[in-house]
């Protein structure tokens with residue numbers, strides 16, 4: 001247990017977020033003690049005792065600078081991220097993605113952290129929240145005892161969730177000639193975009209959905225989840241009509257011009273007030289990502305849709321960050337001997353680099369508090385700032401984890417019609433905003 005630790009900052013969890021946070025805080029000259037329970041105690045998904053182990057895919061997504069993940073990489077690199085250093089040093093050829101040799105990647109991180117004069121690594125499970133400044137970065141598979149301790153301070157009924165995430169598409173890539181705004185039975189405002197399917201289109205879509213490859217389920221991801229939040233393809237396997245009486249039911253959604261009721265209707269719900277991104281309602285899925293593209297592009301209006309986020313389902317643990325964290329990732333509930341910060345996937349971001357980004361920010365914020373330096377926040381025009389804003393902004397109605405996507409960044413003041421130029425302008429603005437933050441944070 002943590003007692004008599006003389007370091008200025010404790011970090012619990014040596015995954016992507018915890019390792020990044022430790023590295024960033026130590027750069028400030030803060031003494032850090034990093035607790036990692038592996039290999040003494042394993043999670044159901046990790047296999048080694050290495051810090052920064054990737055639990056699943058070895059891909060850190062796109063390298064193209066004009067994609068949301070490309071932008072996140074640029075920002076992390078500007079901030080001298082340890083995880084990005086490891087990724088570049090251990091990358092392997094993977095087309096447009098930054099993929100890594102996973103063992104070399106985690107070994108690089110383990111060695112850098114282990115060799116750092118200001119970081120001490122202790123292999124131990126932490127079961128209580130420390131009574132001194134600390135960052136909790138224990139990830140989606142936080143151990144049961146610590147989860148119980150977090151539940152106690154957040155007063156949440158439970159922190160375990162099975163994330164059932166529906167895909168999100170870029171509004172600019174929807175064919176608006178084939179879809180229409182309407183809400184069922186005209187109730188409320190016309191907030192949904194509706195994609196009508198005739199019988200032939202539905203049959204083609206159904207057959208493709210049934211045949212598509214799914215991601216293999218992990219042992220610890222039990223089936224009981226599926227009853228409460230069923231993947232679209234599992235529902236489809238129950239019978240050809242199940243979807244037409246479920247999420248694709250057409251009743252109450254006649255076409256506003258012809259009055260015709262389609263055979264089936266896929267509804268898209270806006271992700272933000274600017275309606276720049278839409279999610280596919282009821283389309284939580286375990287289909288592999290290329291299969292999602294192939295099958296969901298059969299939906300009228302989505303034939304050229306760009307996916308900002310793919311659907312997924314996996315076990316997760318996250319806190320209701322907008323309710324519990326302040327603007328600097330600190331637990332709002334005040335504690336007598338220093339702030340408790342949260343970082344990584346626990347904060348409700350989704351993905352390797354997103355977790356890293358929240359580790360990086362938590363490390364900077366915590367170090368500045370320990371050293372009694374003024375705090376700065378990155379603008380939400382940057383990718384890291386947009387993620388931070390998303391998880392700490394109380395304006396989100398029902399908080400759900402998110403990966404980075406351009407839908408989280410505010411629209412440009414002046415709209416640019418050309419899609420490529422528009423993305424370039426958003427990326428340029430983001431990098432400038434991020435550079436301002438990094439200059440302030442390291443002044």
Ligand SMILES: Cc1cc2nc3c(=O)[nH]c(=O)nc-3n(C[C@H](O)[C@H](O)[C@H](O)COP(=O)(O)OP(=O)(O)OC[C@H]3O[C@@H](n4cnc5c(N)ncnc54)[C@H](O)[C@@H]3O)c2cc1C
Nearest residue numbers: 013015016017037056057126138139143344345351352355
């Ligand atoms: C099964 C599964 C598959 C996933 N696949 C992908 C994918 O393909 N791509 C992707 O981008 N994201 C994926 N994710 C999400 C992924 O977990 C995160 O993106 C990322 O690893 C989160 O980083 P983190 O630092 O927050 O947590 P982690 O990387 O999980 O690190 C948390 C660390 O805390 C340690 N720990 C836990 N409890 C304690 C304790 N009480 N005391 C001390 N140490 C503790 C753990 O051992 C672990 O090392 C997946 C998640 C799961 C669960």
